[in-house]
Amino acid sequence: MAQPRVLVIGGGLAGLSATMRLAELGLDVDLVSLVPVKRSHSVCAQGGINSVNALTRQQGDSEWKHLDDTVYGGDFLQHQPPVKEMADWGPRIIDLMDRLGVPFNRTSEGFRDQRRFGGTLYKRTAFAGATTGQQLLYALDEQVRRWEAAGKVKKWEFWDFLGPVLDDTGRCRGAVCQDLVTMQFKAFPADAVVLATGGNGLIYGRSTMSMVCTGSAVSRAYRAGAWYGNGEFIQVHPTAIPGADKLRLMSESARGEGGRVWVPRTPQDPRDPRSIPEAERSYFLEERYPKYGNLVPRDIATREIFDICTTDGLSVEKDRLCVYLDLTHIPRETLDRKLGGILEIYEKFQGVDPRVTPMKIFPAVHYSMGGLWVDYEKSKTGGLVEGSIRNQQTNLPGLYAIGECDYQYHGANRLGANSLLSCIFSGLFLAPSLANACGGTPGADTTRLFEAEIRRQEERHRELLGRTAGDENPYALHQELGNLMTRVATVVRRNDQLEAAYDDVCEMARRWKRCAVSDTGNWTNQNVVFTKSLGDMFPIAKLILKGALLRDECRGAHFKPAFAMPGLAATDPVEKRREAEEWCDSFQANTEKWLKSTIAACGPDGDPEISYREIDTSLIPPRPRLYGLVGGDAIEEVWKERQERAATSREAAVPVGAGS
Amino acid sequence: MIKAMEAVADLVTAGADDAAHGGSSRVIRVRVLRQDVAGGESYFERFEVPYEPNMNVISVLQKIAARARSQDGRRVAPVAWDCSCLEEVCGSCTMLINGRTRMACSALVDSLVSTDGDEIELRPMSKFPVVRDLVVDRRRVFRGLEKVKAWVPVEGSYDLGPGPRISPEDQEDAYPLTECMSCGCCLEACPQYMKIETVRRDDESESDFEKRRKAAFDSGFVGAHAISQAMLFNSHPTGRMIADERLEALTAKGGIQMCGNAQNCVAVCPKHIPLTRSIARAGRAATVWAIKRLFDR
Numbered sequence: 015m016a017q018p019r020v021l022v023i024g025g026g027l028a029g030l031s032a033t034m035r036l037a038e039l040g041l042d043v044d045l046v047s048l049v050p051v052k053r054s055h056s057v058c059a060q061g062g063i064n065s066v067n068a069l070t071r072q073q074g075d076s077e078w079k080h081l082d083d084t085v086y087g088g089d090f091l092q093h094q095p096p097v098k099e100m101a102d103w104g105p106r107i108i109d110l111m112d113r114l115g116v117p118f119n120r121t122s123e124g125f126r127d128q129r130r131f132g133g134t135l136y137k138r139t140a141f142a143g144a145t146t147g148q149q150l151l152y153a154l155d156e157q158v159r160r161w162e163a164a165g166k167v168k169k170w171e172f173w174d175f176l177g178p179v180l181d182d183t184g185r186c187r188g189a190v191c192q193d194l195v196t197m198q199f200k201a202f203p204a205d206a207v208v209l210a211t212g213g214n215g216l217i218y219g220r221s222t223m224s225m226v227c228t229g230s231a232v233s234r235a236y237r238a239g240a241w242y243g244n245g246e247f248i249q250v251h252p253t254a255i256p257g258a259d260k261l262r263l264m265s266e267s268a269r270g271e272g273g274r275v276w277v278p279r280t281p282q283d284p285r286d287p288r289s290i291p292e293a294e295r296s297y298f299l300e301e302r303y304p305k306y307g308n309l310v311p312r313d314i315a316t317r318e319i320f321d322i323c324t325t326d327g328l329s330v331e332k333d334r335l336c337v338y339l340d341l342t343h344i345p346r347e348t349l350d351r352k353l354g355g356i357l358e359i360y361e362k363f364q365g366v367d368p369r370v371t372p373m374k375i376f377p378a379v380h381y382s383m384g385g386l387w388v389d390y391e392k393s394k395t396g397g398l399v400e401g402s403i404r405n406q407q408t409n410l411p412g413l414y415a416i417g418e419c420d421y422q423y424h425g426a427n428r429l430g431a432n433s434l435l436s437c438i439f440s441g442l443f444l445a446p447s448l449a450n451a452c453g454g455t456p457g458a459d460t461t462r463l464f465e466a467e468i469r470r471q472e473e474r475h476r477e478l479l480g481r482t483a484g485d486e487n488p489y490a491l492h493q494e495l496g497n498l499m500t501r502v503a504t505v506v507r508r509n510d511q512l513e514a515a516y517d518d519v520c521e522m523a524r525r526w527k528r529c530a531v532s533d534t535g536n537w538t539n540q541n542v543v544f545t546k547s548l549g550d551m552f553p554i555a556k557l558i559l560k561g562a563l564l565r566d567e568c569r570g571a572h573f574k575p576a577f578a579m580p581g582l583a584a585t586d587p588v589e590k591r592r593e594a595e596e597w598c599d600s601f602q603a604n605t606e607k608w609l610k611s612t613i614a615a616c617g618p619d620g621d622p623e624i625s626y627r628e629i630d631t632s633l634i635p636p637r638p639r640l641y642g643l644v645g646g647d648a649i650e651e652v653w654k655e656r657q658e659r660a661a662t663s664r665e666a667a668v669p670v671g672a673g674s
Numbered sequence: 675m676i677k678a679m680e681a682v683a684d685l686v687t688a689g690a691d692d693a694a695h696g697g698s699s700r701v702i703r704v705r706v707l708r709q710d711v712a713g714g715e716s717y718f719e720r721f722e723v724p725y726e727p728n729m730n731v732i733s734v735l736q737k738i739a740a741r742a743r744s745q746d747g748r749r750v751a752p753v754a755w756d757c758s759c760l761e762e763v764c765g766s767c768t769m770l771i772n773g774r775t776r777m778a779c780s781a782l783v784d785s786l787v788s789t790d791g792d793e794i795e796l797r798p799m800s801k802f803p804v805v806r807d808l809v810v811d812r813r814r815v816f817r818g819l820e821k822v823k824a825w826v827p828v829e830g831s832y833d834l835g836p837g838p839r840i841s842p843e844d845q846e847d848a849y850p851l852t853e854c855m856s857c858g859c860c861l862e863a864c865p866q867y868m869k870i871e872t873v874r875r876d877d878e879s880e881s882d883f884e885k886r887r888k889a890a891f892d893s894g895f896v897g898a899h900a901i902s903q904a905m906l907f908n909s910h911p912t913g914r915m916i917a918d919e920r921l922e923a924l925t926a927k928g929g930i931q932m933c934g935n936a937q938n939c940v941a942v943c944p945k946h947i948p949l950t951r952s953i954a955r956a957g958r959a960a961t962v963w964a965i966k967r968l969f970d971r
Contacts, residue, residue: 038830049756050816052856053764112837115826115910117849124839142849148763149852156825163820195805224758258726259733259779260760351846355853359761362780363730442831489740532742533751537711538806540754541739 017042018452021189021204023175023231025051027147027434028417029210030154031441037158037166039449044202045158046170046191048226052155055212055224056437059147060356061267062139063111063434065104067128070136077101080138082634084432087133087311088383088425089570090609090636091244093629096390096422099397100439107438108140114153117142119352129270129352133311133429144265144355150434174543177234178207178413179460179467184239186412187460190467192475194543197536199471201464205452208406208444209235209415210437213382217551217558218504219496221379222254222263232386232419233550236557240408242614242622243421244384245554246561247571249428250504252315253339254378255360261378262363264339265356266430268373269308271348273341275299275319276372277328287330287338287372298322303642310641313427313571316377320505323376330374338372379504381433383424383571384558386415387613390422396633398443403451406444414448416440421611426570478542484530488545491529495522495548495555503558507574512563519559523552523620553620560614560622567608579604582645594648598656601638609636700725702783703745704734706753707797709804712811713873716804720745721753731771731778731786731796732757735808753796755808762944765855768862769808770797775862777944799862803871814870815856817891818900822923826913838911851906851952853945860898860939860949866932867895895932896924898939902952908959921956921963930956 018041022029025047033043045051066075080101085094112118112126118140119127128137142149161167172194178186179201188203214229215221236242253268253275254261269275276295283290299318300307308315319337323329330336341349341357346369349357360368387409391402398405406414406422416437423436498518502511526549533541567577579600584590610626617623638653640646701722709716722745723737739752757767760779767778772790786794802810840848861867872890874883904920907913924930933953940949 035831049758049764049766050812050856052816053758053766055759055764057763057855058759058761106833109833109836110831113826113828113834113912115837115907115913117840117845117852120840120842120845122842124841126836142852145763145853148855152852153826156819157828157831159816159820160823160825160827224764225760226758258728259730259736262761355763362762363782365782487740489736532749535710535751538754538809541742541752544739 018205018449019044019203020206020208020448020452021046021202022208022210023047023189024054024210024212024417024419025155025158025169026054026056026210026212026417027151027154027437028441029054029208030151030158031438032208032210032416032444033167034154034157034161035442035445036448037161037164039445041449041452043161043167044170044204045167046173046175046202048172048174048194050171051158051169052152054151055227056151056434057148058222058224058263059150059434060144060263060265061131061270062129062141062146062431063108063150064131064138064429064431065108065140065435066101066138067105067108067126067140069128070138073136075136075138077104079136080104083134084423084429085425085634086637086639087429088427089639090631091247091425091569091611091629092423093390094631094633095392095396095398098633099443100423100436102397103439103443104435107435107442111150111153111438114157116149116153119143129267130309131270131430132266132306132309132315135306139267139270139431141267141352143351144267144353144357147434150438175209175211175231175234176471177467178238178410179463180238180410181457181460181463184410185457186410187457187463190464190471192471195538197475197539199468201468203460203464205412206448207413208448209386209413209419210417210441212418214551214554215379215382216492217495217555218248218379218499219493220257220259220261222251222261223380228547228551229382229554230547230550232415233554235386235408235410235413235415236614237553237616237620238410239616240410240413240415241387242384242554242557243387243611244426244561245557245614246503246565246612247383247426248379248504248558249312249381249383249571250316250377251380252312252319252377253375254380255363255373256334256336256376256378257363262359263378263380264360264373264375265353266309266312268339268341268353268356271341271352272344273308273339274343275308275315275337275339277322277330277337279328281327282330282332287340288342296322296328306641311427311429313573314641316505317573319377336374336376339375340372341368342370342372377505379500381428382418383421383426383428384612385419385421387611388415388420388422392630400443401446401450403447405447406440407447412451414444416444426572474546475542478531478545479534479536481529481531482534484528486525486529488526488529488531488541488548491522491526492548492551495519495551499555499558503562505573507562507572508576509563509566509574512559516556516559516563519552519555520621523549523556526552553616553622556620557614557622557624560624561612564624565608565612567604569608581643582648584645590645590648591652594645594652597645597649598638598652605636702729702734702787703793704738705793705795706807707795708753708807709798710806712803712805719750725783727784729783731781731783731794732760732767734783734794735778753808754806763855765857768799768857768859770799770862771795775799775859775942777857777859780944799858801862801867801869802858803869812856812858814891814894815858815861815897815899817888818896819856819903821892821896822900822904822920823916824900824903824907826907826910827916828912840911844909848906848909850945850947851902854899854902854947855945856899857944858899859942859944863938863942864895864897865936865938866934867897870894892928894928896928898933898949898953901930901933901956902947902949905952905955905959917959918963921960924956925960925964930960933957
């Protein structure tokens with residue numbers, strides 16, 4: 015292959031930004047997607063995209079603080095160099111998207127407007143109404159269409175990635191994909207394969223994710239040997255609209271624009287919410303977290319909403335858990351201008367106008383912080399080396415992962431409006447690495463490798479088509495899996511439940527082999543494609559459960575009450591101080607034990623083999639995450655003193671000028 | 675701080691999917707216009723699904739897929755259809771529901787039943803070749819965007835500072851047009867937009883076929899969505915630098931002159947995009963451009 019050719023799987027923000035930049039660097043790209051790329055799941059992102067900006071900078075903000083908020087919000091589970099690089103690129107990425115024509119909301123002077131999102135005190139979030147993801151995706155879609163017209167990009171829409179093709183040395187040499195219309199198989203030899211295939215919400219049945227978010231592409235790479243990192247960290251978004259087919263997202267921007275979460279103090283108060291007086295409402299987030307209010311990080315808001323409904327019994331409705339998200343105090347004109355898109359969704363699907371009546375919302379599975387393990391090369395300044403062929407590469411050389419399907423940027427909990435940034439950043443940043451990695455000396459001939467893989471895939475497909483007599487229904491089995499995962503592996507996790515669920519999923523994986531297909535044809539057979547992707551959900555479900563079971567601590571979205579570290583009980587200053595010292599001791603011990611990436615490798619039968627790897631926290635030392643904790647001030651004091659003592663002793667040990 | 679939560683995690687029941695909420699034996703009858711393969715015969719097939727409150731047409735189709743039986747109990751292949759986001763932003767699930775072109779995800783069963791009665795009729799869009807059942811081939815929609823160069827012609831993706839300053843008024847003017855999700859509703863409803871179906875010949879290479887199909891697409895009406903996108907980019911400070919190229923495309927064969935001003939497009943647009951305003955603007959701009967070109971000769 016003289017002219018380098020890259021295969022990009024997935025055409026959301028990450029896949030499209032990578033494709034655009036790759037084409038610009040002169041590489042040819044095959045872009046494979048389950049749906050026309052303009053219909054990718056990124057369109058569902060609503061609220062905005064974070065970066066330091068001219069305004070926040072003058073209020074004391076910096077790229078460093080964006081990094082700090084991101085790793086503190088993520089409970090320090092991410093390697094810090096990639097996050098630093100991403101935060102540094104933030105302003106440039108927003109500028110680029112602005113140049114590409116994204117209709118960001120404007121100030122009266124014509125500059126980009128920003129709003130505040132969770133987990134920060136700065137207004138870092140640029141937005142285009144409440145359809146920011148859609149607008150960003152369209153801008154990239156348009157540029158990629160331009161490259162398509164210029165002949166640099168070839169799109170393969172309605173094609174399914176079936177697996178990477180590895181040579182004898184373990185290097186990825188391309189992939190085999192299937193046409194979802196004609197059901198034909200095709201070999202895609204490539205110098206590099208990039209997975210940009212998003213999240214896996216369908217493992218949980220209903221979530222805020224699109225129907226294409228099955229996680230099957232990642233599962234196929236995982237089974238071919240790619241490692242999966244931090245699988246147990248699944249973000250449950252605090253505010254979604256419950257629905258029979260899907261839990262539709264109600265953006266954090268609703269709170270960013272002043273929306274308030276509350277429940278009536280009287281359980282299931284039957285009155286019209288508008289007629290309930292202020293004094294009889296509990297604005298529980300504002301009461302418990304005076305500093306961040308309704309904009310605490312998502313894992314915390316989710317737990318609080320969950321808690322007030324279950325433990326306190328204050329759900330608005332008895333049979334259906336929900337709380338109020340109230341926008342009715344905000345002028346209609348402001349709501350329409352800044353939140354129009356999401357309010358229409360609520361109105362359309364619930365038949366109630368949220369400008370007049372408080373919305374009823376409840377948490378829903380939303381985002382996968384975990385994903386394929388990827389590498390990076392750290393620069394001298396603590397960021398990344400641009401163009402390094404290690405950046406975003408999985409443990410299988412030649413196979414890369416970007417966007418939601420990598421594990422790299424969000425640690426144990428993602429901050430709102432950071433995902434659009436990480437998707438575009440990882441796509442843009444990957445491209446020069448591939449330009450350096452591709453087009454070297456051609457490897458050995460791969461014709462036979464591809465022939466063998468196509469035969470294997472055809473075999474699997476034929477075997478599925480022949481299963482007409484089984485007693486399992488794939489759609490019912492999927493619902494069962496989703497219900498189980500939602501019950502045991504979301505907001506609150508318990509070891510006994512996780513252990514039992516693991517066995518149940520193993521059993522479901524066995525039952526899957528008895529699934530009957532109801533369509534045996536070979537033309538646009540959605541039935542067999544779904545059954546196949548359902549089979550791919552089990553290995554990922556298993557690694558989520560196993561990772562959660564083994565991790566005996568609370569970190570970000572992973573919450574086990576049995577291992578929670580409660581706040582301080584004492585009021586007497588001396589006693590309080592003693593408790594704070596103890597608290598910090600156990601925090602330190604826990605950090606040493608658990609501040610590690612979970613790495614899952616696929617073993618026989620799709621069972622994960624779990625190991626742990628150290629995390630680079632060289633830029634910002636891990637510290638207790640104290641949002642709203644009782645006695646947090648005393649803990650913070652003790653922690654600071656310890657940090658200072660540690661710093662002093664380090665300085666004493668290091669000769670002047672040697673740095674640290 | 676979170677208290678120790680004793681209650682069982684139960685996001686599962688947060689939805690409305692439990693039969694307990696409905697609890698009745700009421701059924702929804704559905705009539706689907708099916709077609710097994712591209713170019714094949716079409717036929718109606720009837721289905722029944724148990725009623726649940728808050729169902730939409732997607733959940734009806736999901737139930738049909740799970741049961742895979744027709745109304746009279748025969749085992750049949752599940753109905754094929756397109757969908758993805760289920761919240762009316764991806765543009766996938768366009769179909770004819772009780773004769774009206776719309777998105778299946780936002781078509782709520784309760785409201786369909788209350789206006790049209792107990793049986794729901796689903797048909798594929800008629801202006802695009804049927805692939806199977808309710809799945810149609812809408813590549814022509816995207817070809818329209820390419821034809822009118824619906825993009826900002828930036829020099830590249832390197833950092834060259836921010837984009838142009840834009841007044842809030844201009845942003846608010848442009849924003850509705852940017853919400854177009856290429857669903858094709860406006861094209862289905864347009865009397866001037868006719869179905870174009872090209873079939874690959876046995877002796878034809880893939881690239882020759884691609885070329886022929888593109889030419890066939892370009893011979894037909896480009897449609898309201900593309901005209902509106904052309905106007906969107908012609909109003910953008912950088913986008914308008916190639917305004918003439920877009921107007922050239924809009925005045926070529928299949929261009930704006932084919933619009934018969936039926937105004938059906940704006941009536942069916944699920945995003946309420948002011949398509950007729952875009953068409954009027956395009957018409958004026960095209961006229962000015964044509965006259966200017968006449969004098970420039």
